[in-house]
Amino acid sequence: MVAIYASIPYIREAIDVLDISTSCPLFTIADFGASHGLNSMRAMKMIIEYLREAKMVDDEQQQILVVHNDLPILMIGHLSSKFFPRTPHTTGRCFYCQYPVYGNLESTNFISERSLLYKCAQAVLSPEQLLNFTFSVYQRSYAECVDRDLFARCSIELIRADIVRIESPQYADFENGQVTHDEFARPIAKTIRSWSQSVLRQALEINGKPSTTDDIIMAQFWTIYEKKVKEWPQEFNTCVCLMFLTLKKANAMEIKYQ
Structure with missing residues (x-):
């Protein structure tokens, strides 16, 4: 948010x-x-x-x-x-875009979140399952986001392009004593779970059908994850760098409604 x-x-x-x-x-x-x-x-x-x-x-x-x-x-x-x-x-009309940017500007949560996910997976998955516990993520560079040649070919005007660094408000609240370890770790674990649970389930099911054991393993995984967040809250003093682009299609109204 x-x-x-x-x-x-x-x-x-x-x-x-x-x-x-x-x-x-x-x-x-x-x-x-x-x-x-x-x-x-x-x-x-x-x-x-x-x-x-x-x-x-x-x-x-x-x-x-x-x-x-x-x-x-x-x-x-x-x-x-x-x-x-x-x-x-x-x-x-499609006039506003937001992209994660990775490269010279380090997106620290990209590293810490996935590093901890892998450490937790090592505790509950077999070596073969661990090979299938992967996340395909592509982070665009500044040059890919601001492609002036592409904009010119598509008759798109670049109105504004900014890189914005956003710090973690959750960690600031924790550091200031406004939330406890539990209150800090629980929502982080839920957030990470929302986008990574399907990959964990797929790794468990890769060699067989779904089973009740899979649900037990996943519960163990997220218990370990939340515990690790409590132990290493400083690892979640994260930031993300976003590219905000404002683009305008030339003569968009005339093209669409003529």
């Missing part, structure tokens, strides 16, 4: 430079790669609120369509009823 709130000025700036006509019947915002959807929906709500605040959409004349796209196993549809109950809402 810290990353979402850090994106607010970029979202506002992106909306301010859009060429929007209230005569267009449908206004669309899409998030391609929305994961479980929770953060994406909060961002969409902020976008809609600012669009209305800036009077760039007319609720009586336009419909707002919000698109969240990701794997079918994720619970995006269930979450949407919480954030957008009953009334139709919308967002706009």
